[in-house]
Amino acid sequence: MGRSRPVERLSNELWSHELAQAFAGLHAERHDNGELPLGALAVMQLGDVGMYDVRGTTQVVRRTSRTAHSESVDLLKICLIERGSALVEQGRRRVSLDLGDFALYDLRRPYQLTLHGEFRCAVMTVPRKVLGLPESTLEAMMEHRFPTGRGVGQVFASYLRSALDERETLAEGPPVRLREAAVALLAATLGSAFAEGTDLPAGHANVVLRERVLDHVRVHLADPHLSPAAVATALHMSPRSLHRLFEDSGETFGGTVRKLRLDAVRRDLTDPLLAGRSIAAVAARWGITDQPWLSRAFRAEFGVTPSGLRRRVTGS
Template identity: 35%
Template structure:
Protein backbone atom coordinates (compact mmCIF):
# COMPACT_ATOMS: atom_id res chain seq x y z
CA UNK A 1 0.00 0.00 0.00
CA UNK A 2 1.35 3.40 -0.95
CA UNK A 3 0.58 5.90 1.76
CA UNK A 4 0.13 9.63 1.26
CA UNK A 5 3.17 11.55 2.42
CA UNK A 6 2.19 13.64 5.44
CA UNK A 7 2.53 17.38 5.50
CA UNK A 8 6.06 18.44 6.38
CA UNK A 9 6.66 21.43 8.61
CA UNK A 10 8.02 24.77 7.37
CA UNK A 11 11.67 24.17 8.25
CA UNK A 12 12.57 23.06 4.72
CA UNK A 13 13.63 26.55 3.69
CA UNK A 14 16.34 26.34 6.37
CA UNK A 15 17.61 23.03 4.97
CA UNK A 16 15.57 20.65 7.13
CA UNK A 17 12.24 18.91 6.65
CA UNK A 18 10.43 17.05 9.42
CA UNK A 19 8.05 14.15 8.75
CA UNK A 20 5.93 12.70 11.57
CA UNK A 21 3.85 9.55 11.85
CA UNK A 22 1.41 11.63 13.92
CA UNK A 23 0.29 13.25 10.64
CA UNK A 24 -1.25 10.01 9.30
CA UNK A 25 -4.15 7.95 10.75
CA UNK A 26 -3.13 5.88 13.78
CA UNK A 27 -3.79 2.50 12.13
CA UNK A 28 -1.45 3.39 9.26
CA UNK A 29 1.47 4.85 11.24
CA UNK A 30 3.80 1.87 11.44
CA UNK A 31 3.11 0.92 7.83
CA UNK A 32 3.92 4.48 6.81
CA UNK A 33 7.14 4.43 8.86
CA UNK A 34 8.06 1.14 7.15
CA UNK A 35 7.58 2.64 3.70
CA UNK A 36 9.36 5.89 4.61
CA UNK A 37 12.47 3.99 5.78
CA UNK A 38 12.71 2.30 2.40
CA UNK A 39 12.46 5.59 0.55
CA UNK A 40 14.98 7.43 2.72
CA UNK A 41 17.69 4.76 3.01
CA UNK A 42 17.10 1.29 1.52
CA UNK A 43 14.39 -1.42 1.64
CA UNK A 44 14.05 -2.88 5.15
CA UNK A 45 11.86 -5.31 7.01
CA UNK A 46 10.60 -3.40 10.05
CA UNK A 47 8.98 -5.07 13.03
CA UNK A 48 7.60 -3.85 16.32
CA UNK A 49 5.54 -5.19 19.19
CA UNK A 50 2.01 -5.78 17.78
CA UNK A 51 0.65 -3.87 20.76
CA UNK A 52 2.59 -0.79 19.65
CA UNK A 53 1.59 -0.69 15.98
CA UNK A 54 -1.60 1.38 16.38
CA UNK A 55 0.03 3.83 18.78
CA UNK A 56 3.44 3.89 17.13
CA UNK A 57 5.13 7.29 17.15
CA UNK A 58 8.22 8.39 15.24
CA UNK A 59 9.52 11.40 13.40
CA UNK A 60 12.50 12.18 11.22
CA UNK A 61 14.17 15.48 10.41
CA UNK A 62 15.88 15.41 7.01
CA UNK A 63 18.67 17.60 5.67
CA UNK A 64 19.52 16.31 2.22
CA UNK A 65 22.20 18.33 0.43
CA UNK A 66 25.06 17.16 -1.74
CA UNK A 67 26.27 13.58 -1.33
CA UNK A 68 25.46 13.35 2.39
CA UNK A 69 21.97 12.99 3.82
CA UNK A 70 21.61 13.82 7.51
CA UNK A 71 18.54 12.52 9.34
CA UNK A 72 17.61 12.89 13.00
CA UNK A 73 15.23 10.11 14.07
CA UNK A 74 13.11 10.04 17.23
CA UNK A 75 11.23 6.77 17.59
CA UNK A 76 9.54 4.18 19.75
CA UNK A 77 11.23 0.74 19.93
CA UNK A 78 11.30 -1.40 16.80
CA UNK A 79 13.59 -3.77 14.89
CA UNK A 80 15.15 -3.19 11.46
CA UNK A 81 16.32 -6.05 9.22
CA UNK A 82 18.32 -5.71 6.02
CA UNK A 83 17.98 -9.17 4.47
CA UNK A 84 19.75 -10.83 1.48
CA UNK A 85 16.45 -10.76 -0.41
CA UNK A 86 16.05 -7.02 0.13
CA UNK A 87 19.67 -6.40 -0.89
CA UNK A 88 19.07 -8.27 -4.15
CA UNK A 89 15.94 -6.17 -4.63
CA UNK A 90 17.83 -2.89 -4.21
CA UNK A 91 21.41 -2.10 -3.26
CA UNK A 92 22.15 1.64 -3.25
CA UNK A 93 25.75 0.90 -2.11
CA UNK A 94 25.69 3.38 0.75
CA UNK A 95 26.94 3.50 4.30
CA UNK A 96 24.97 4.84 7.23
CA UNK A 97 26.76 6.25 10.23
CA UNK A 98 24.66 6.21 13.38
CA UNK A 99 25.26 8.20 16.56
CA UNK A 100 23.02 7.47 19.54
CA UNK A 101 21.68 10.78 20.87
CA UNK A 102 19.17 9.38 23.37
CA UNK A 103 18.23 5.88 24.50
CA UNK A 104 20.18 3.02 22.99
CA UNK A 105 20.18 0.07 20.65
CA UNK A 106 22.10 -2.82 19.22
CA UNK A 107 23.35 -4.12 15.88
CA UNK A 108 24.15 -7.63 14.60
CA UNK A 109 26.16 -8.13 11.40
CA UNK A 110 28.69 -10.70 10.15
CA UNK A 111 28.17 -12.84 13.23
CA UNK A 112 28.96 -10.10 15.73
CA UNK A 113 26.73 -8.14 18.09
CA UNK A 114 27.35 -4.59 19.27
CA UNK A 115 25.36 -2.86 22.03
CA UNK A 116 25.15 0.92 21.70
CA UNK A 117 24.64 3.67 24.28
CA UNK A 118 24.45 7.47 24.05
CA UNK A 119 27.44 8.90 22.18
CA UNK A 120 28.48 5.64 20.53
CA UNK A 121 29.11 5.62 16.77
CA UNK A 122 28.38 2.70 14.45
CA UNK A 123 28.71 2.17 10.71
CA UNK A 124 26.00 0.29 8.80
CA UNK A 125 26.84 -1.29 5.44
CA UNK A 126 23.57 -1.55 3.51
CA UNK A 127 25.19 -3.90 0.97
CA UNK A 128 25.36 -6.72 3.55
CA UNK A 129 22.66 -8.20 5.80
CA UNK A 130 22.27 -6.88 9.32
CA UNK A 131 19.78 -6.51 12.13
CA UNK A 132 19.50 -3.44 14.33
CA UNK A 133 17.16 -2.62 17.16
CA UNK A 134 16.15 0.39 19.19
CA UNK A 135 16.33 -0.47 22.89
CA UNK A 136 13.01 -2.19 23.75
CA UNK A 137 13.14 -1.02 27.38
CA UNK A 138 13.47 2.69 26.42
CA UNK A 139 10.18 4.41 25.47
CA UNK A 140 11.86 6.75 22.98
CA UNK A 141 15.29 6.70 21.37
CA UNK A 142 16.96 9.26 19.13
CA UNK A 143 19.72 8.69 16.61
CA UNK A 144 21.52 10.86 14.08
CA UNK A 145 22.11 9.03 10.81
CA UNK A 146 24.38 10.15 8.00
CA UNK A 147 23.83 8.35 4.70
CA UNK A 148 26.53 8.62 2.06
CA UNK A 149 27.99 6.66 -0.89
CA UNK A 150 30.59 4.02 -0.03
CA UNK A 151 33.04 5.84 -2.29
CA UNK A 152 33.12 8.82 0.11
CA UNK A 153 34.92 6.75 2.73
CA UNK A 154 38.60 6.81 1.65
CA UNK A 155 39.67 3.57 3.36
CA UNK A 156 40.98 0.40 1.66
CA UNK A 157 38.35 -2.22 0.78
CA UNK A 158 39.97 -4.80 3.05
CA UNK A 159 39.47 -2.43 6.00
CA UNK A 160 35.92 -1.54 5.02
CA UNK A 161 34.96 -5.21 5.38
CA UNK A 162 35.99 -5.07 9.04
CA UNK A 163 33.85 -2.07 9.88
CA UNK A 164 30.57 -3.93 10.38
CA UNK A 165 31.47 -5.03 13.90
CA UNK A 166 33.46 -1.96 14.98
CA UNK A 167 31.79 0.15 17.67
CA UNK A 168 33.38 3.53 18.28
CA UNK A 169 32.80 4.30 21.97
CA UNK A 170 31.76 7.85 22.66
CA UNK A 171 33.35 8.09 26.10
CA UNK A 172 37.07 7.92 25.40
CA UNK A 173 39.86 8.66 22.95
CA UNK A 174 39.26 9.77 19.39
CA UNK A 175 35.76 8.31 19.63
CA UNK A 176 34.81 10.79 22.36
CA UNK A 177 35.97 13.75 20.27
CA UNK A 178 34.14 12.43 17.19
CA UNK A 179 31.04 11.70 19.26
CA UNK A 180 30.93 15.29 20.54
CA UNK A 181 31.06 16.54 16.96
CA UNK A 182 28.11 14.32 16.01
CA UNK A 183 26.08 15.19 19.12
CA UNK A 184 26.58 18.90 18.45
CA UNK A 185 25.46 18.37 14.84
CA UNK A 186 22.33 16.58 16.11
CA UNK A 187 21.50 19.39 18.56
CA UNK A 188 21.72 22.11 15.93
CA UNK A 189 20.59 20.30 12.78
CA UNK A 190 17.29 22.18 12.62
CA UNK A 191 19.10 25.54 12.83
CA UNK A 192 21.47 25.02 9.91
CA UNK A 193 21.18 26.67 6.53
CA UNK A 194 21.65 24.62 3.37
CA UNK A 195 25.25 25.81 2.98
CA UNK A 196 26.08 25.00 6.61
CA UNK A 197 24.55 21.54 6.32
CA UNK A 198 26.64 20.72 3.26
CA UNK A 199 29.83 21.81 5.00
CA UNK A 200 29.13 20.09 8.31
CA UNK A 201 27.85 16.85 6.77
CA UNK A 202 31.02 16.59 4.69
CA UNK A 203 33.11 17.35 7.77
CA UNK A 204 31.23 14.59 9.60
CA UNK A 205 32.45 12.06 7.02
CA UNK A 206 36.02 13.30 7.58
CA UNK A 207 35.56 12.93 11.34
CA UNK A 208 34.14 9.44 10.87
CA UNK A 209 36.96 8.39 8.56
CA UNK A 210 39.59 9.46 11.07
CA UNK A 211 37.76 7.78 13.95
CA UNK A 212 37.34 4.53 12.01
CA UNK A 213 40.98 4.58 10.98
CA UNK A 214 41.90 4.88 14.66
CA UNK A 215 39.43 2.18 15.74
CA UNK A 216 40.77 -0.20 13.08
CA UNK A 217 44.35 0.70 14.06
CA UNK A 218 45.07 1.86 10.51
CA UNK A 219 45.40 5.65 10.94
CA UNK A 220 48.00 5.73 8.18
CA UNK A 221 45.30 4.62 5.72
CA UNK A 222 43.43 7.90 6.27
CA UNK A 223 44.53 10.60 3.79
CA UNK A 224 46.42 13.49 5.40
CA UNK A 225 43.91 16.18 4.30
CA UNK A 226 41.07 14.14 5.80
CA UNK A 227 42.93 13.76 9.10
CA UNK A 228 43.63 17.50 9.21
CA UNK A 229 40.02 18.48 8.48
CA UNK A 230 38.70 15.97 11.02
CA UNK A 231 41.06 17.19 13.72
CA UNK A 232 40.17 20.82 13.03
CA UNK A 233 36.45 20.00 13.22
CA UNK A 234 36.88 18.21 16.55
CA UNK A 235 38.89 21.15 17.93
CA UNK A 236 36.13 23.56 16.87
CA UNK A 237 33.53 21.48 18.73
CA UNK A 238 35.79 21.28 21.80
CA UNK A 239 36.17 25.05 21.83
CA UNK A 240 32.43 25.61 21.37
CA UNK A 241 31.66 23.27 24.25
CA UNK A 242 34.14 25.03 26.56
CA UNK A 243 33.61 28.68 25.61
CA UNK A 244 32.57 29.60 29.14
CA UNK A 245 35.86 28.39 30.62
CA UNK A 246 38.13 31.38 31.21
CA UNK A 247 41.08 28.97 31.12
CA UNK A 248 40.34 27.94 27.53
CA UNK A 249 43.75 28.80 26.07
CA UNK A 250 45.73 27.55 23.07
CA UNK A 251 48.05 25.45 25.30
CA UNK A 252 45.04 23.83 27.01
CA UNK A 253 43.41 23.07 23.65
CA UNK A 254 46.62 21.59 22.24
CA UNK A 255 47.08 19.41 25.33
CA UNK A 256 43.48 18.14 25.17
CA UNK A 257 44.06 16.97 21.59
CA UNK A 258 47.58 15.61 22.12
CA UNK A 259 49.18 17.92 19.58
CA UNK A 260 51.87 20.57 19.83
CA UNK A 261 50.97 24.22 20.28
CA UNK A 262 52.81 24.98 17.06
CA UNK A 263 50.67 22.49 15.10
CA UNK A 264 47.48 23.89 16.63
CA UNK A 265 48.38 27.38 15.40
CA UNK A 266 49.23 25.95 11.98
CA UNK A 267 45.79 24.31 11.66
CA UNK A 268 44.05 27.62 12.27
CA UNK A 269 46.44 29.61 10.08
CA UNK A 270 45.64 27.34 7.14
CA UNK A 271 42.02 28.50 7.40
CA UNK A 272 43.00 32.16 7.79
CA UNK A 273 42.38 32.40 11.55
CA UNK A 274 44.25 32.59 14.81
CA UNK A 275 43.27 30.36 17.72
CA UNK A 276 42.61 33.29 20.05
CA UNK A 277 40.70 35.14 17.34
CA UNK A 278 38.45 32.15 16.60
CA UNK A 279 37.66 31.71 20.31
CA UNK A 280 36.87 35.42 20.66
CA UNK A 281 34.55 35.37 17.64
CA UNK A 282 32.59 32.40 19.00
CA UNK A 283 32.30 34.02 22.43
CA UNK A 284 31.08 37.29 20.91
CA UNK A 285 28.51 35.42 18.81
CA UNK A 286 27.19 33.71 21.94
CA UNK A 287 26.98 37.01 23.82
CA UNK A 288 25.29 38.65 20.81
CA UNK A 289 22.66 35.89 20.76
CA UNK A 290 22.00 36.10 24.51
CA UNK A 291 21.77 39.89 24.54
CA UNK A 292 19.11 39.69 21.83
CA UNK A 293 17.12 37.05 23.76
CA UNK A 294 14.10 38.63 25.51
CA UNK A 295 14.10 35.76 27.98
CA UNK A 296 17.48 36.94 29.26
CA UNK A 297 16.62 40.64 29.42
CA UNK A 298 16.85 40.70 33.23
CA UNK A 299 20.34 39.26 33.31
CA UNK A 300 23.14 41.83 33.75
CA UNK A 301 25.36 42.31 30.73
CA UNK A 302 28.51 41.49 32.68
CA UNK A 303 26.94 38.18 33.81
CA UNK A 304 26.27 37.19 30.19
CA UNK A 305 29.80 38.18 29.22
CA UNK A 306 31.27 36.15 32.11
CA UNK A 307 29.18 33.12 31.17
CA UNK A 308 30.94 33.07 27.80
CA UNK A 309 34.46 33.55 29.14
CA UNK A 310 34.86 37.33 29.20
CA UNK A 311 36.22 38.15 32.66
CA UNK A 312 37.02 41.80 31.92
CA UNK A 313 33.89 43.91 31.31
CA UNK A 314 35.77 46.77 29.66
CA UNK A 315 37.59 44.42 27.30
CA UNK A 316 34.29 42.71 26.42
CA UNK A 317 32.59 46.04 25.68
CA UNK A 318 35.42 47.15 23.37
CA UNK A 319 35.49 43.82 21.54
CA UNK A 320 31.71 43.80 21.10
CA UNK A 321 31.67 47.37 19.73
CA UNK A 322 34.48 46.52 17.29
CA UNK A 323 32.60 43.44 16.05
CA UNK A 324 29.05 44.86 15.86
CA UNK A 325 29.39 48.66 15.79
CA UNK A 326 27.39 49.13 19.01
CA UNK A 327 28.15 48.75 22.68
CA UNK A 328 26.48 45.75 24.39
CA UNK A 329 24.07 48.11 26.17
CA UNK A 330 23.15 49.93 22.93
CA UNK A 331 22.60 46.62 21.13
CA UNK A 332 20.37 45.27 23.90
CA UNK A 333 18.38 48.52 23.91
CA UNK A 334 17.83 48.32 20.12
CA UNK A 335 16.65 44.72 20.44
CA UNK A 336 14.21 45.68 23.19
CA UNK A 337 12.90 48.61 21.16
CA UNK A 338 11.94 46.49 18.16
CA UNK A 339 10.29 43.76 20.25
CA UNK A 340 6.51 44.21 20.51
CA UNK A 341 5.46 44.81 24.09
CA UNK A 342 8.97 45.54 25.32
CA UNK A 343 8.75 47.52 28.54
CA UNK A 344 12.32 48.51 29.01
CA UNK A 345 15.85 47.31 29.14
CA UNK A 346 18.19 46.46 31.90
Protein backbone atom coordinates (compact mmCIF):
# COMPACT_ATOMS: atom_id res chain seq x y z
CA MET A 1 0.00 0.00 0.00
CA GLY A 2 1.22 3.48 -0.84
CA ARG A 3 2.62 5.75 1.86
CA SER A 4 0.41 8.76 2.65
CA ARG A 5 1.56 12.34 2.20
CA PRO A 6 3.39 13.94 5.15
CA VAL A 7 1.50 16.32 7.43
CA GLU A 8 2.46 19.95 6.74
CA ARG A 9 2.73 22.35 9.68
CA LEU A 10 0.07 25.05 9.81
CA SER A 11 0.23 28.67 10.89
CA ASN A 12 -0.76 29.47 14.48
CA GLU A 13 -4.23 30.63 13.46
CA LEU A 14 -4.95 27.60 11.29
CA TRP A 15 -3.45 25.23 13.85
CA SER A 16 -5.69 26.59 16.60
CA HIS A 17 -8.73 26.16 14.35
CA GLU A 18 -7.82 22.60 13.32
CA LEU A 19 -7.13 21.59 16.92
CA ALA A 20 -10.46 22.95 18.15
CA GLN A 21 -12.35 21.28 15.29
CA ALA A 22 -10.73 17.86 15.74
CA PHE A 23 -10.89 17.70 19.53
CA ALA A 24 -14.11 19.49 20.53
CA GLY A 25 -12.76 22.89 21.47
CA LEU A 26 -9.21 21.96 22.54
CA HIS A 27 -7.15 25.16 22.78
CA ALA A 28 -3.41 25.67 22.15
CA GLU A 29 -1.40 28.13 24.25
CA ARG A 30 2.19 29.37 24.46
CA HIS A 31 4.53 27.52 26.79
CA ASP A 32 7.11 29.25 28.97
CA ASN A 33 9.42 29.82 26.00
CA GLY A 34 6.91 32.33 24.65
CA GLU A 35 6.84 30.95 21.11
CA LEU A 36 3.57 30.74 19.23
CA PRO A 37 2.24 27.16 19.21
CA LEU A 38 2.41 25.65 15.74
CA GLY A 39 1.34 22.25 14.52
CA ALA A 40 -0.66 20.10 12.16
CA LEU A 41 -2.76 16.98 12.28
CA ALA A 42 -4.29 14.34 10.06
CA VAL A 43 -7.43 12.40 10.90
CA MET A 44 -8.68 8.88 10.21
CA GLN A 45 -12.16 7.96 11.44
CA LEU A 46 -13.08 4.31 11.95
CA GLY A 47 -16.74 4.54 12.86
CA ASP A 48 -16.86 5.80 16.45
CA VAL A 49 -13.08 5.46 16.88
CA GLY A 50 -10.83 8.33 15.85
CA MET A 51 -7.11 8.20 15.03
CA TYR A 52 -4.95 11.32 14.70
CA ASP A 53 -1.40 12.02 13.59
CA VAL A 54 -0.44 15.17 15.55
CA ARG A 55 2.83 17.08 15.44
CA GLY A 56 4.07 20.53 16.36
CA THR A 57 6.26 22.75 18.51
CA THR A 58 6.48 23.14 22.28
CA GLN A 59 3.05 24.19 23.58
CA VAL A 60 0.26 23.64 26.07
CA VAL A 61 -3.08 22.29 24.85
CA ARG A 62 -5.98 22.72 27.22
CA ARG A 63 -9.56 21.56 27.53
CA THR A 64 -11.17 24.04 29.88
CA SER A 65 -14.01 23.46 32.32
CA ARG A 66 -16.23 25.64 30.18
CA THR A 67 -15.43 23.66 27.02
CA ALA A 68 -15.85 20.32 28.77
CA HIS A 69 -19.30 21.45 29.92
CA SER A 70 -20.45 23.04 26.64
CA GLU A 71 -18.96 20.43 24.28
CA SER A 72 -19.37 17.28 26.34
CA VAL A 73 -18.21 14.08 24.64
CA ASP A 74 -18.22 10.68 26.34
CA LEU A 75 -14.88 9.62 24.92
CA LEU A 76 -11.60 8.36 26.30
CA LYS A 77 -8.41 9.55 24.66
CA ILE A 78 -4.90 8.16 24.45
CA CYS A 79 -1.82 10.13 23.43
CA LEU A 80 1.20 8.06 22.38
CA ILE A 81 4.48 10.00 22.29
CA GLU A 82 6.52 9.24 19.17
CA ARG A 83 8.81 12.27 19.41
CA GLY A 84 9.40 14.73 22.25
CA SER A 85 7.82 14.34 25.69
CA ALA A 86 4.63 15.38 27.47
CA LEU A 87 2.93 15.91 30.80
CA VAL A 88 -0.78 15.05 31.10
CA GLU A 89 -2.66 16.80 33.94
CA GLN A 90 -6.28 16.05 34.77
CA GLY A 91 -7.64 16.87 38.19
CA ARG A 92 -5.03 15.73 40.68
CA ARG A 93 -3.40 13.37 38.18
CA ARG A 94 -0.01 14.18 36.65
CA VAL A 95 1.34 11.60 34.19
CA SER A 96 4.74 12.21 32.58
CA LEU A 97 5.28 10.66 29.15
CA ASP A 98 8.54 9.94 27.37
CA LEU A 99 9.21 8.37 23.99
CA GLY A 100 6.98 5.33 23.46
CA ASP A 101 4.66 6.03 26.41
CA PHE A 102 0.95 6.77 26.30
CA ALA A 103 -1.61 7.96 28.82
CA LEU A 104 -5.36 7.47 29.02
CA TYR A 105 -7.57 10.44 29.92
CA ASP A 106 -11.21 11.50 29.94
CA LEU A 107 -12.72 14.02 27.51
CA ARG A 108 -15.71 14.63 29.79
CA ARG A 109 -13.39 16.56 32.12
CA PRO A 110 -10.94 19.46 31.79
CA TYR A 111 -7.32 18.54 31.18
CA GLN A 112 -3.99 20.07 30.20
CA LEU A 113 -1.33 18.49 28.02
CA THR A 114 2.11 20.13 27.97
CA LEU A 115 4.09 19.04 24.90
CA HIS A 116 7.85 19.59 24.89
CA GLY A 117 10.16 19.97 21.89
CA GLU A 118 9.37 19.11 18.29
CA PHE A 119 6.73 16.57 19.20
CA ARG A 120 4.80 13.93 17.33
CA CYS A 121 1.91 11.96 18.82
CA ALA A 122 -0.37 9.19 17.66
CA VAL A 123 -3.73 9.94 19.26
CA MET A 124 -6.80 7.71 19.52
CA THR A 125 -10.29 8.40 20.85
CA VAL A 126 -12.78 5.68 21.82
CA PRO A 127 -16.24 5.71 23.41
CA ARG A 128 -15.67 4.64 27.01
CA LYS A 129 -18.28 1.87 26.77
CA VAL A 130 -16.48 -0.03 24.00
CA LEU A 131 -13.68 -1.08 26.35
CA GLY A 132 -16.21 -2.79 28.61
CA LEU A 133 -14.29 -1.75 31.73
CA PRO A 134 -15.80 -0.71 35.06
CA GLU A 135 -15.47 2.98 35.90
CA SER A 136 -13.18 2.27 38.85
CA THR A 137 -10.84 0.33 36.57
CA LEU A 138 -10.67 3.21 34.12
CA GLU A 139 -10.03 5.64 36.96
CA ALA A 140 -7.10 3.52 38.13
CA MET A 141 -5.69 3.23 34.62
CA MET A 142 -5.79 7.00 34.10
CA GLU A 143 -3.24 7.41 36.88
CA HIS A 144 -0.50 5.60 34.97
CA ARG A 145 1.68 5.81 31.90
CA PHE A 146 1.73 2.82 29.56
CA PRO A 147 5.06 1.95 27.87
CA THR A 148 4.88 0.37 24.42
CA GLY A 149 8.44 -0.88 24.02
CA ARG A 150 7.60 -4.58 24.06
CA GLY A 151 4.83 -7.15 24.05
CA VAL A 152 1.27 -6.28 23.18
CA GLY A 153 1.98 -2.58 23.75
CA GLN A 154 4.50 -2.62 20.93
CA VAL A 155 1.98 -4.36 18.66
CA PHE A 156 -0.63 -1.72 19.50
CA ALA A 157 1.78 1.18 18.87
CA SER A 158 2.87 -0.33 15.54
CA TYR A 159 -0.73 -0.86 14.48
CA LEU A 160 -1.69 2.71 15.33
CA ARG A 161 1.26 4.20 13.44
CA SER A 162 0.79 1.91 10.43
CA ALA A 163 -2.91 2.73 10.23
CA LEU A 164 -2.17 6.47 10.31
CA ASP A 165 0.57 6.17 7.69
CA GLU A 166 -1.80 4.30 5.39
CA ARG A 167 -4.88 6.37 6.21
CA GLU A 168 -5.58 7.44 2.62
CA THR A 169 -5.52 3.88 1.32
CA LEU A 170 -7.42 2.45 4.29
CA ALA A 171 -10.14 5.07 3.90
CA GLU A 172 -11.19 3.30 0.70
CA GLY A 173 -12.20 0.12 2.51
CA PRO A 174 -14.72 -0.83 5.22
CA PRO A 175 -13.64 0.39 8.68
CA VAL A 176 -15.41 -2.23 10.80
CA ARG A 177 -12.61 -4.75 11.25
CA LEU A 178 -9.92 -2.08 11.49
CA ARG A 179 -11.90 -0.44 14.28
CA GLU A 180 -12.37 -3.79 16.00
CA ALA A 181 -8.63 -4.50 15.86
CA ALA A 182 -7.74 -1.06 17.24
CA VAL A 183 -10.11 -1.39 20.21
CA ALA A 184 -8.99 -4.97 20.94
CA LEU A 185 -5.30 -4.01 20.90
CA LEU A 186 -5.89 -1.00 23.14
CA ALA A 187 -7.86 -3.09 25.63
CA ALA A 188 -5.18 -5.80 25.56
CA THR A 189 -2.42 -3.25 26.17
CA LEU A 190 -4.22 -1.69 29.12
CA GLY A 191 -4.98 -5.07 30.66
CA SER A 192 -1.53 -6.48 30.01
CA ALA A 193 0.23 -3.56 31.69
CA PHE A 194 -1.77 -4.06 34.88
CA ALA A 195 -1.42 -7.82 34.82
CA GLU A 196 2.37 -7.48 34.50
CA GLY A 197 2.61 -5.51 37.72
CA THR A 198 1.85 -1.86 37.05
CA ASP A 199 1.57 -0.30 40.52
CA LEU A 200 -2.04 0.01 41.57
CA PRO A 201 -3.28 2.74 43.88
CA ALA A 202 -4.81 1.72 47.19
CA GLY A 203 -8.34 0.36 46.83
CA HIS A 204 -7.90 -0.94 43.28
CA ALA A 205 -6.55 -4.42 43.94
CA ASN A 206 -9.49 -5.94 42.03
CA VAL A 207 -8.49 -4.36 38.70
CA VAL A 208 -6.34 -7.29 37.56
CA LEU A 209 -8.98 -9.84 38.60
CA ARG A 210 -11.69 -7.94 36.74
CA GLU A 211 -9.48 -7.84 33.66
CA ARG A 212 -9.00 -11.59 33.84
CA VAL A 213 -12.77 -12.04 34.02
CA LEU A 214 -13.40 -9.70 31.07
CA ASP A 215 -10.70 -11.37 28.98
CA HIS A 216 -12.32 -14.76 29.64
CA VAL A 217 -15.76 -13.37 28.77
CA ARG A 218 -14.55 -11.87 25.48
CA VAL A 219 -12.97 -15.16 24.43
CA HIS A 220 -16.13 -17.15 25.29
CA LEU A 221 -18.73 -14.57 24.29
CA ALA A 222 -20.18 -16.90 21.64
CA ASP A 223 -20.97 -19.58 24.20
CA PRO A 224 -24.74 -19.46 24.93
CA HIS A 225 -24.03 -21.18 28.25
CA LEU A 226 -21.67 -18.45 29.47
CA SER A 227 -22.75 -17.82 33.06
CA PRO A 228 -21.35 -16.47 36.32
CA ALA A 229 -20.96 -20.02 37.63
CA ALA A 230 -19.10 -21.18 34.50
CA VAL A 231 -16.74 -18.19 34.52
CA ALA A 232 -16.14 -18.45 38.26
CA THR A 233 -15.28 -22.14 37.93
CA ALA A 234 -12.92 -21.50 35.02
CA LEU A 235 -11.09 -18.79 36.97
CA HIS A 236 -11.07 -20.70 40.29
CA MET A 237 -13.21 -18.29 42.29
CA SER A 238 -16.67 -18.39 43.82
CA PRO A 239 -19.67 -16.87 41.99
CA ARG A 240 -20.08 -14.48 44.91
CA SER A 241 -16.49 -13.24 44.51
CA LEU A 242 -17.09 -12.82 40.79
CA HIS A 243 -20.16 -10.64 41.33
CA ARG A 244 -18.34 -8.62 43.99
CA LEU A 245 -15.74 -7.58 41.40
CA PHE A 246 -18.46 -5.62 39.57
CA GLU A 247 -20.17 -4.03 42.57
CA ASP A 248 -18.40 -0.65 42.24
CA SER A 249 -18.68 -0.46 38.46
CA GLY A 250 -22.32 0.52 38.15
CA GLU A 251 -22.82 -2.66 36.10
CA THR A 252 -23.57 -6.26 36.99
CA PHE A 253 -21.69 -9.18 35.48
CA GLY A 254 -24.79 -10.04 33.45
CA GLY A 255 -25.17 -6.45 32.25
CA THR A 256 -21.55 -6.38 31.12
CA VAL A 257 -21.95 -9.60 29.12
CA ARG A 258 -25.17 -8.23 27.61
CA LYS A 259 -23.47 -5.03 26.41
CA LEU A 260 -20.49 -6.88 24.96
CA ARG A 261 -22.79 -9.21 23.03
CA LEU A 262 -25.00 -6.41 21.72
CA ASP A 263 -21.93 -4.45 20.62
CA ALA A 264 -20.64 -7.53 18.80
CA VAL A 265 -23.98 -8.03 17.03
CA ARG A 266 -24.09 -4.36 16.01
CA ARG A 267 -20.55 -4.57 14.66
CA ASP A 268 -21.36 -7.64 12.56
CA LEU A 269 -24.56 -6.11 11.22
CA THR A 270 -22.55 -3.19 9.81
CA ASP A 271 -19.85 -5.41 8.29
CA PRO A 272 -20.26 -5.66 4.48
CA LEU A 273 -18.59 -9.09 4.52
CA LEU A 274 -21.47 -10.42 6.64
CA ALA A 275 -24.31 -8.76 4.69
CA GLY A 276 -25.56 -12.14 3.45
CA ARG A 277 -25.79 -13.65 6.92
CA SER A 278 -29.20 -13.58 8.59
CA ILE A 279 -29.74 -11.56 11.76
CA ALA A 280 -30.50 -14.80 13.62
CA ALA A 281 -27.18 -16.28 12.49
CA VAL A 282 -25.29 -13.13 13.50
CA ALA A 283 -26.93 -13.18 16.93
CA ALA A 284 -26.28 -16.90 17.41
CA ARG A 285 -22.61 -16.27 16.64
CA TRP A 286 -22.51 -14.26 19.88
CA GLY A 287 -24.56 -16.60 22.04
CA ILE A 288 -27.98 -14.95 21.54
CA THR A 289 -30.76 -17.30 20.45
CA ASP A 290 -33.85 -15.42 21.67
CA GLN A 291 -34.84 -13.16 18.76
CA PRO A 292 -37.65 -11.20 20.52
CA TRP A 293 -35.25 -10.47 23.40
CA LEU A 294 -32.57 -9.37 20.92
CA SER A 295 -34.93 -6.95 19.20
CA ARG A 296 -36.04 -5.36 22.50
CA ALA A 297 -32.56 -5.18 24.02
CA PHE A 298 -30.98 -3.89 20.81
CA ARG A 299 -33.54 -1.10 20.47
CA ALA A 300 -33.12 -0.14 24.13
CA GLU A 301 -29.33 0.01 23.74
CA PHE A 302 -28.98 1.63 20.29
CA GLY A 303 -32.36 3.20 19.51
CA VAL A 304 -32.98 0.96 16.49
CA THR A 305 -33.85 -2.69 15.91
CA PRO A 306 -31.30 -5.07 14.33
CA SER A 307 -33.33 -5.16 11.10
CA GLY A 308 -33.62 -1.37 11.14
CA LEU A 309 -29.85 -1.00 11.49
CA ARG A 310 -29.19 -3.41 8.65
CA ARG A 311 -31.61 -1.54 6.38
CA ARG A 312 -29.91 1.73 7.31
CA VAL A 313 -26.51 0.29 6.41
CA THR A 314 -27.49 -1.54 3.23
CA GLY A 315 -30.14 0.92 2.04
CA SER A 316 -32.56 -1.90 1.38
